[in-house]
Amino acid sequence: MKKLMAHLDQGYEKMASLFGRVNAQLNQDFEYLPLALAKLDVDGAIQELNKGWEELMGYPYRNGIYRSHAGFFHPEDRPRWQEALSQLRSEPKGSWRHLQLRGLMPSGERRWLEVKLRRNPQGFMVSLDDATHQVHQQQQLAARHRSLRNLVDGLPMMIYRCRNNRHWTMEYVSEGAVHLTGFRPEQLVDSQEVTFDSLIFPDDQEAVWSAVQIGLNQRLPFQVNYRLICANGQLKTVHERGSGIYANNGEVLGIEGMIMDVKQSL
Template sequence: MVSLASGFDEVHVAGAALDAYPVPLLILDMDGIVRSANAAWTRAMSAACVGLPFGRDVHPEDRGCWQALLRDARDGHDGMAARSRLRLLHPAGDLRWFDCTVAREGASYYLSLVDVTQEQRRANALEARLRGVLGLLDGMPGLLYRGRNNRSWTMEIVSAGCEALTGYPPEWFVDSHEHSFSQLILPEFADYVWYGVQEALAERVPFELRYRIRCADDTIKLVLERGVGIYSEGSEVLGIEGAIFEVREGAR
């Protein structure tokens, strides 16, 4: 692994060498006090930091993470890097997000920062929109979902109605490596559901399937699932979305 200290040595700490780097680079002592910072740090944060603890610029809720980052770098071998995303408090009052990489060599920490503020803001905005969508979905009956097209039927979004249908809360399904909707489908229906969805996706048409699931309380329910594929501009299947409802026996 290339050391973070390469081209970042003590000889050039006070010179212009560090200023050629496009990302903020800092050297800290073992107490977390900044001993040197390049021009990219000043451009990013509009503040001097030499002689001050770096942790003062870290958002209070992330300071525990910052201390853990230092411990990981301290306890590793020289040059071994520890990484985390941290929020820093800009003097103007707004938050900046940085992907931080820290390595220790001798009695110093070497810190590099990559500004990911715009990326994080877009992610936060998307999460806020998804919360709004989920608020709408949660008021509807049945299990409404968006998921991946795999044998496990991995769920990315699940409405609150899933608990009334299956007995499991949404958190049981979403992006879980231990639980999946496929576990509820009775074995004799597993291939029917899989191939039914794949055929519809290949023809780019909606699918409608009836099958049975085993709920959390061990009861068996007949369900109706209606869904569609999600496709990229190149016609690649990105996932599926749809709704699953209980069907009363004998109902058409």
């Protein structure tokens, strides 16, 4: 019996030693991983920081430990952070949220951060990454898109992108549709209320279809004139120019072009 107990004691000692080494390795990994990491309690207060966090945020360990992590984010972004914490508290361990928040640096600089917040048994683990460059690129791209959209919407014509089907199902329609047809873009996109083929005068529908298909088959731009039935019932002769959008294998993915009142094109 004594031998058995001694054997069990040795087993427990080995197990404890193994767990100790594993925990030491985990702590070392946490400290030196090339990521900005912080362990938080259930209230979001910082319990541990690694060197990556200090380097990214610019605060020494003593200025971060035991403080609410919310204090390191821009005041306008803190409600989103608190909402994520609140949601994760009631979710299973391992659940996570992905956020983009503005960090407050000691210098007063505001830096965009990619924030990944994960629920764990003790509270939360948060990882941070500098996303300032990516966010600025996204903002510049969005600004260019707005400028282009404003330019397109100001043109005296309807710019469109549609599918190559009998309904000419619209995927994009510019604001010029209102002046040209009397319908709002959202009424035409995805045939929500009106299919574009129903606006083409019945006697002209087949000619329009043929002209477009010839251009697509030859992979050339097409032009066609036809009569359009406006929202008020008025007939309007329009001029359309367009071309196909093709996949690498030659498949027609869609059509893009412009439609304008013939009177305005003169």
